Amino acid sequence: MHTPPLVLTIAGSEATGGAGAQxxxxxxxxxxxxxxxxxxxxxxFDPQDHWAHRFVPVDPQVxxxxxxxxxxxYPPEQLDVVKIGMLGTPATIETVAGVLRERxxxxxxxxxVLICKGQxxxxxxxxxxxxxxxxxxxxxxxxxxxxxxxxxSGMETIETVEQLTEAARLIHERSGAAVLAKGGVHLxxxxxxxxxxxxxxxxxxxxxKLGDGVQVAGAGCTLAxxxxxxxxxxxxxxxxxxAAKAFVTRGIEARMGSSAPFDVVWQGx
Ligand code: PXL
Numbered sequence: 001m002h003t004p005p006l007v008l009t010i011a012g013s014e015a016t017g018g019a020g021a022q023x024x025x026x027x028x029x030x031x032x033x034x035x036x037x038x039x040x041x042x043x044x045f046d047p048q049d050h051w052a053h054r055f056v057p058v059d060p061q062v063x064x065x066x067x068x069x070x071x072x073x074y075p076p077e078q079l080d081v082v083k084i085g086m087l088g089t090p091a092t093i094e095t096v097a098g099v100l101r102e103r104x105x106x107x108x109x110x111x112x113v114l115i116c117k118g119q120x121x122x123x124x125x126x127x128x129x130x131x132x133x134x135x136x137x138x139x140x141x142x143x144x145x146x147x148x149x150x151x152x153s154g155m156e157t158i159e160t161v162e163q164l165t166e167a168a169r170l171i172h173e174r175s176g177a178a179v180l181a182k183g184g185v186h187l188x189x190x191x192x193x194x195x196x197x198x199x200x201x202x203x204x205x206x207x208x209k210l211g212d213g214v215q216v217a218g219a220g221c222t223l224a225x226x227x228x229x230x231x232x233x234x235x236x237x238x239x240x241x242x243a244a245k246a247f248v249t250r251g252i253e254a255r256m257g258s259s260a261p262f263d264v265v266w267q268g269x
Pocket of ligand 1: 012113221
């Protein structure tokens with residue numbers, strides 16, 4: 001019998017396989033970690049409308065059912081790491097937060113997916129507020145992108161490494177979680193810079209920007225999933241951050257093109 005480490009992802013489907021739960025499961029498998037999944041929503045880009053997001057939430061009861069069977073099948077000593085991706089509605093967030101309060105996971109890796117195109121702005125704002133109020137305080141590790149770092153920190157501009165660091169510290173102080181704030185291609189200069197902050201250390205992680213600024217989808221999902229997999233394998237938060245960034249960098253180098261207007265990360269690199 002095998003006894004691989006386990007990770008649960010609570011995330012949405014992105015049909016083309018470039019983002020969302022599909023990316024999480026591929027990333028887990030690539031790390032030798034057994035993945036299970038509670039699906040929160042189904043996203044189908046609309047090729048007739050500039051690849052806008054068509055978004056259908058899964059019924060909160062069905063999400064609760066999935067989490068019930070997963071947490072019953074795998075007791076805490078077997079399944080201690082959860083990764084949270086797109087939740088999408090306040091009702092979904094309440095359901096997921098309820099389960100996280102009941103079943104205390106040792107590691108809660110939150111990719112704070114805030115805005116999904118194709119949603120009503122009003123609904124998206126409710127969703128953002130619910131995520132900040134109900135899920136962020138339960139996270140042990142959070143991986144905001146440039147926009148999400150501004151939103152979670154309340155800072156209006158982040159254009160330098162110093163500002164990114166200050167924002168990451170603010171998010172750490174507010175949530176208590178380890179923070180990997182992703183500057184990505186948004187800060188000027190030749191490097192993709194991320195900042196890691198926890199109670200003990202602040203580290204700037206840099207790697208050269210790749211691919212002449214071409215948009216690569218799925219990098220955020222891949223990064224957070226790789227962090228979760230590394231934690232399940234026994235890494236510390238900081239070790240997980242460093243290894244996950246290297247994994248995503250390799251996946252972006254080996255990115256895959258298609259008829260969509262963006263490339264996607266190849267997790268098999
Ligand atoms: O990359 C963010 C993301 C996460 N989850 C799902 C998505 C997307 C972006 O399209 O569709 C399901």
